[in-house]
Amino acid sequence: xxxxxxxxxxxxxxxxxxxxxxxxxxxxxxxxxxxxxxxxxxxxxxxxxxxxxxxxxxxxxxxxxxxxxxxxxxxxxxxxxxxxxxxxxxxxxxxxxxxxxxxxxxxxxxxxxxxxxxxxxxxxxxxxxxxxxxxxxxxxxxxxxxxxxxxxxxxxxxxxxxxxxxxxxxxxxxxxxxxxxxxxxxxxxxxxxxxxxxxxxxxxxxxxxxxxxxxxxxxxxxxxxxxxxxxxxxxxxxxxxxxxxxxxxxxxxxxxxxxxxxxxxxxxxxxxxxxxxxxxxxxxxxxxxxxxxxxxxxxxxxxxxxxxxxxxxxxxxxxxxxxxxxxxxxxxxxxxxxxxxxxxxxxxxxxxxxxxxxxxxxxxxxxxxxxxxxxxxxxxxxxxxxxxxxxxxxxxxxxxxxx
Numbered sequence: 262x263x264x265x266x267x268x269x270x271x272x273x274x275x276x277x278x279x280x281x282x283x284x285x286x287x288x289x290x291x292x293x294x295x296x297x298x299x300x301x302x303x304x305x306x307x308x309x310x311x312x313x314x315x316x317x318x319x320x321x322x323x324x325x326x327x328x329x330x331x332x333x334x335x336x337x338x339x340x341x342x343x344x345x346x347x348x349x350x351x352x353x354x355x356x357x358x359x360x361x362x363x364x365x366x367x368x369x370x371x372x373x374x375x376x377x378x379x380x381x382x383x384x385x386x387x388x389x390x391x392x393x394x395x396x397x398x399x400x401x402x403x404x405x406x407x408x409x410x411x412x413x414x415x416x417x418x419x420x421x422x423x424x425x426x427x428x429x430x431x432x433x434x435x436x437x438x439x440x441x442x443x444x445x446x447x448x449x450x451x452x453x454x455x456x457x458x459x460x461x462x463x464x465x466x467x468x469x470x471x472x473x474x475x476x477x478x479x480x481x482x483x484x485x486x487x488x489x490x491x492x493x494x495x496x497x498x499x500x501x502x503x504x505x506x507x508x509x510x511x512x513x514x515x516x517x518x519x520x521x522x523x524x525x526x527x528x529x530x531x532x533x534x535x536x537x538x539x540x541x542x543x544x545x546x547x548x549x550x551x552x553x554x555x556x557x558x559x560x561x562x563x564x565x566x567x568x569x570x571x572x573x574x575x576x577x578x579x580x581x582x583x584x585x586x587x588x589x590x591x592x593x594x595x596x597x598x599x600x601x602x603x604x605x606x607x608x609x610x611x612x613x614x615x616x617x618x619x620x621x622x623x624x625x626x627x628x629x630x631x632x633x634x635x636x637x638x639x640x641x642x643x644x645x646x647x648x649x650x651x652x653x654x655x656x657x658x659x660x661x662x663x664x
Contacts, residue, residue, distance in 0.1 A: 288306075288307045288310055288506070289506055289508075290306070290307070290486070290504065290505060290506035290507065290516070291306060291307035291308060291310050291312055291427070291428040291503075291504075291505040291506060292304060292305065292306040292307070292308070292428065292502075292503070292504055292505075292516065292520060293305050293306075293308040293428035293429060293431075293432055293502065293503050294500060294501070294502040294520050294521070294523075294524050295432050295436075295500070295501050295502070295537050296498075296499075296500060296529055297436060297439065297492065297499040297500065297501050298498075298499065299529070299536070300436070300536045300537040300538065301529055301530060301534045301535070301536055301537075302534070302535040302536065302537060302539075302540065303500070303523075303524045303527065303529075303530070304520060304523065304524070305428075305535075305540065307428070308427065308428045308429045308540050309410060309427050309428075309429050309540055309541050309542065310427060310428075311410065311425045311426075311427060312425060312426055312427060312428070312485060312488075312505045312506065313420065313424065313425055313426075313482060313484045313485035314411075314418055314424065314425070314426040314431070314480065314485065314488065315418045315480030315481055315482040315484075315485040315488050316353075316376045316417065316418040316478060316479065316480030316481070316488075317418060317426070317431055317478055317479075317480045317488050317490050317503075318381075318399075318413060318415070318416065318417060318418030318424070318480070319372055319373065319376065319381055319416070319417065319418060319478060319480075320431075320434055320435065320438060320449075320477060320478050320490065321399050321402065321403065321413060321434060322372065322381050322384060322385060322395075322399070322416045322417070323369060323372065323373060323438070323445075323448065323449075324402065324434065324437065324438055324441075324442070325388055325395070325398060325399060325402060326365070326369065326384050326387075326388060327438075327441075327442040327445045328402075328441075328442075329387075329388045330365075330445075331442070334388070335365055335387060335388065336365065337364070337365050337366040337369075338364055338365070338366065339364065339365050340362035340363060340364050340365075341362065341363060341365060341368070341383060341384075341386075341387040342360065342361070342362050342383075343357045343358060343359055343360060343361045343362070343363060343379070343383050344359075344382070344383070344386055345359055346382060346386070346392065347379045347380075347382040347383045347386065348379060350378040350379045350381075350382055350417065350419070351378065351419065352378070353375065353376050353377055353378060353464070354377045354378045354379040354380070355371045355375065355377045355379060355380060355456075356379070357379045357380065357383065363380075363383065365384070365387070367454075367456070368380045368383055368384050369384070369448055370448065370451065370454040371454075371456075371461075372384065373448050373449055373451070373478065374448075374451050374453065374454050374461060374462075374463045374464070375454075375461055375463070375464060376464045376478075376479070376480070378417040378418075378419060381416040381417040381418075382416055382417065384416065385416035392415060392416050395416055396413045396414050396415055396416065399413035399416070400412055400413050403430065403434075406433055406434065406437050407433050407538065408426070408430035408433050408434060409430070409542045410425075410426065410427045410429070410430050410542060411425065411426040411427070411430040412424060412425055412426075418480055418482070419482070420482050420483070420484050423647075428503045428505055429537065429540045429542075431490050431503045431505075432490075432501050432502075432503055432537060433537065434490075435476075435477050435490055435492060435501050435503075436501060436537075438477070439492065439499075446475075446476065449475070449476030449477040449478065449492075450468065450475050450476050451463060452468060452469055464479055465477075465478060465479040465489070466479075466510070466514065467479070467489060467491060467514045467517055467518070468491075470514070470518075471491075471493060471517075471518060471521065472493075472495075473493045473494050473495045474491065474492075474493045475491075475492045475493060475494055475499070476491065476492050477490045477491060477492055478490050479510075479513075481510075485505065485506065486505065486506035486507050486508065486513075487504075487506070487507035487508070487509060487510050487512070487513040488503070488504065488505045488506070488507070488513070489502075489503065489504045489507070489513050489514065489517050490502075490503045491503070491517055491521070493521050493525075495525050498525070500521060500524045500525065502517055502520045502521055502524070504516045504517050504520065573610060573612075573625070573627045573628075573653075573656045573657055574608070574627055574628040574653075575627060575628040575629050575630065575634075575653060575656075576627075576629045576630065576631050576633070576634035576650065576651065576652055576653065576656070577610070577625045577626065577627040577628075577629065577634070577650075577651045577656045578596070578607075578625060578626045578627075578629065578634060578637055578638060578641075578648055578649065578650060578651070579623055579624070579625050579648070579649040579651055580592045580593060580596050580623075580624040580625065580626070580646075580647060580648060580649075581623070581624060581647050582614055582621040582622060582623050582624075583621060583622050583623075583624060584621060584622075585622065586611050586622050588622075589611045589622040589623070589624035590609070590611060590624070592624040593609045593611070593624045593625070593626060594609075596624075596626070596641060596646065596648075597609070597626065599640070599641060599644060599646065600626075600637050600640060600641070603633075603636055603637050603640045604626075604629065604633050604636070604637045606628060606629065606633070607626040607627065607628050607629050607633075608626070608627050608628045609624075609625070609626060609627075610625040610626070610627050611623070611624060611625070612625060627656065631652070634650040634651075635650055637650070638650040
């Protein structure tokens with residue numbers, strides 16, 4: 262139960278639940294354009310709205326790998342082993358063989374240029390020993406960089422309801438990569454790499470099409486839509502932009518092109534101007550829901566589906582998902598002990614998750630009043646424990662993310 266994950270997620274959960282309860286629809290997209298040299302905001306739309314990062318996550322993975330190399334803990338020509346966990350990652354992936362040793366340089370190229378999930382996990386394990394430990398390090402680094410609204414739970418960006426970011430935080434990360442590792446930044450500009458005499462082009466097609474484009478990364482999941490974090494330079498002036506939630510890659514790329522064109526055509530605003538750091542660091546609503554379309558099944562917006570029969574009572578606290586009921590029960594017992602002086606009531610509940618993949622079980626404490634639920638999560642948060650406060654409407658919504 263990562264402390265940093267609990268801190269950010271507990272705050273997000275309260276605002277997310279409140280928004281969902283009011284039947285607020287998530288925005289269709291989020292946009293931000295910033296002057297790299299000064300941090301001046303040129304355009305912003307939903308810039309602090311929570312969003313799923315998808316493969317933009319891999320920018321932070323690369324940052325920590327670059328940091329490990331700078332500290333002498335890893336080297337570009339060093340070979341690292343491919344684990345069973347890495348091989349089991351779903352596509353996009355290169356199909357690295359179990360037990361093989363692969364050079365860090367190739368893994369970086371595969372991860373950044375081709376957005377391979379298996380390569381991201383191999384690198385995470387090489388730096389931190391496990392992907393879970395690496396994800397905690399990712400979140401700690403996010404806090405250190407000023408990414409106050411971001412939580413990472415994996416190295417690749419594969420869907421996880423506990424992993425989220427904002428357009429603001431993604432621009433902060435891009436600026437940090439350029440500032441801290443200028444000699445490694447070129448990895449994000451590679452149009453392709455060659456493996457086994459075969460050219461592997463980048464998945465970020467916008468880089469090949471836009472004059473002056475430098476990087477950085479694209480991403481897609483059904484929960485996030487089509488995302489793009491980009492940097493471009495003209496006449497010594499670099500702009501960094503992010504588009505989150507495109508309906509398809511073409512719409513996303515066109516929006517980024519329009520954003521960049523407008524930015525380069527407009528002189529930097531005179532002081533006083535809005536700076537990146539001045540954008541509000543409070544989540545402004547729920548994370549987006551499943552993107553409808555040919556790639557994704559249609560789903561209602563968060564909080565709009567009808568409740569299930571045999572409803573769970575009152576407000577609930579979600580303590581995370583676990584591999585089996587025994588671990589879920591142990592988590593409930595541990596957290597009830599920690600809450601003994603805060604909440605006297607509440608009933609334990611273990612709910613089998615309905616999402617595809619290996620069976621997991623959510624650990625809950627239900628039957629609470631709204632005030633008690635908020636106070637309980639705040640207390641657990643202060644202890645560094647994961648906690649999600651869920652109102653009745655979301656507690657019994659089969660489409661809710663915690664399920």
